[in-house]
Amino acid sequence: MKALLAIDQGTTSTRAIVFDAAGHKLGTHQVELPQSFPKPGWVEHDALQIRDDAIACVRGALKAAKLGAKDIAGIGITNQRETAVIWDRKSGKPIHPAIVWQDRRTADFCAKHADRSEWLSERTGLLLDPYFSATKIAWMLEHVDGARARAENGELAFGTIDSWLLWTLTGGKVHATDASNASRTALFNLRTQDWDDELLTFFGVPRALLPEVMDCAAEFGATDGALFDGAIPIRGILGDQQAATVGQACFAPGMIKSTYGTGCFMVLNTGEEFVRSRNKLLSTVAYRFGGKTTYALEGSIFVAGAAVQWLRDAVHLIESAGDTEKLARSIEDTEGVYLVPAFTGLGAPYWDPQARGAIFGLTRNSGIAHIVRAALESVCYQTRDLLGAMREDAMDPTELRIDGGMVVNDFVAQSLADILQVAVVRPATVETTALGAAFAAGLQAGVYDSLDSISKLWEAEAHFKPALASKKADALYAGWQTAVERVRSQPGE
Structure with a gap:
């Protein structure tokens, strides 16, 4: 073969x-x-x-x-x-x-x-x-x-x-x-x-x-x-992001994946229906095979892994991305520190190109670990922004399939489950973007005879279930929402 x-x-x-x-x-x-x-x-x-x-x-x-x-x-x-x-x-x-x-x-x-x-x-x-x-x-x-x-x-x-x-x-x-x-x-x-x-x-x-x-x-x-x-x-x-959707085998309406690379992108398969969002999500082509179009709703976050790059390259708080997990786990929480990484504006569901990044809640006790953990948690809070919009627009998923370079970090994966209050699944192959492109080429080449044959190849590597009380998750997210309002060019819109 x-x-x-x-x-x-x-x-x-x-x-x-x-x-x-x-x-x-x-x-x-x-x-x-x-x-x-x-x-x-x-x-x-x-x-x-x-x-x-x-x-x-x-x-x-x-x-x-x-x-x-x-x-x-x-x-x-x-x-x-x-x-x-x-x-x-x-x-x-x-x-x-x-x-x-x-x-x-x-x-x-x-x-x-x-x-x-x-x-x-x-x-x-x-x-x-x-x-x-x-x-x-x-x-x-x-x-x-x-x-x-x-x-x-x-x-x-x-x-x-x-x-x-x-x-x-x-x-x-x-x-x-x-x-x-x-x-x-x-x-x-x-x-x-x-x-x-x-x-x-x-x-x-x-x-x-x-x-x-x-x-x-x-x-x-x-x-x-x-x-x-x-x-x-x-x-x-x-x-x-469409390639990652294919690589995650999200082929049935209602299946949802989120990819964490430079940015973060959540895609919900809506099937053959072109669904218009009421919450500033995007409607897009998920994939088109054999002339048949499958649509999706997508939420786009401009800065995810790019926040870790910023920590490394711009402010030199870490030497490598691998340092972030140990630092984040070295403290119990951020003690009220929030980092809003709106370096190039805010994406969904705000769409505010004039917003700019900021760190809030610093005290004399705040150190590198607090800022690093706040950067990682900002990705989770932004994901909750997207998930909330998708729940209002379409459906309430019970499971989120995650991939991308950031999610090899167990702290990030568990924090996603905690802040979102949904089960999070990491696949055996986290390079799902590349894998999805290979699957598409394989479909055309006859290596696979259907999407079902691709689905059977997908396997989970780790499951993360919420370990944080929902009230605590809601309180943390409320703090995030306050921080976001403070960086917006037109608060409240």
């Missing part, structure tokens, strides 16, 4: 993992990806570095697995979503650094057109917010000399990171994306499953700039034979 290879291109790292058909890792290679912050609220990446890192990671993973191109049934690509790249079709060079999903430079545009948010949501399931790709594309077309004319002439191409990688890996032969990534641009109509002309006009985005939208499992082309030791078919693409 041939193996599957996933390229997982994230906000802070790029990696490739080779899996066998049972979902077990055979080899992996990962490199960190630096971000640049040219102005407050601006976040950028070097798209050429992302390309080079992806190629290096594939080579490294194949070497670690002791396999060659001929042994791979298909590549699945999963990626940080919403991050926008525009490049020249002839030279292959980006016209501007990639504008990252966290970037808030278009906040004024969104505020100016706030009256169009409901109109946009009806078509896309999204909000009018700098988070999504459309305003980033519009900004580049306005601020890069000659870009608009070149775009209208068909000389330029836009892509989210999946599309950029697909184009570069195929030697510029394929300009395409999948439905899950398209659904995060604010240019894609969820009902028609196509680019929306009215949205394109509103944002000033020429259709000639856009990639073809395909299913999440499809024949996307093959890698340039010179890159590896032969061509490898690319057979799956999913945005990172």
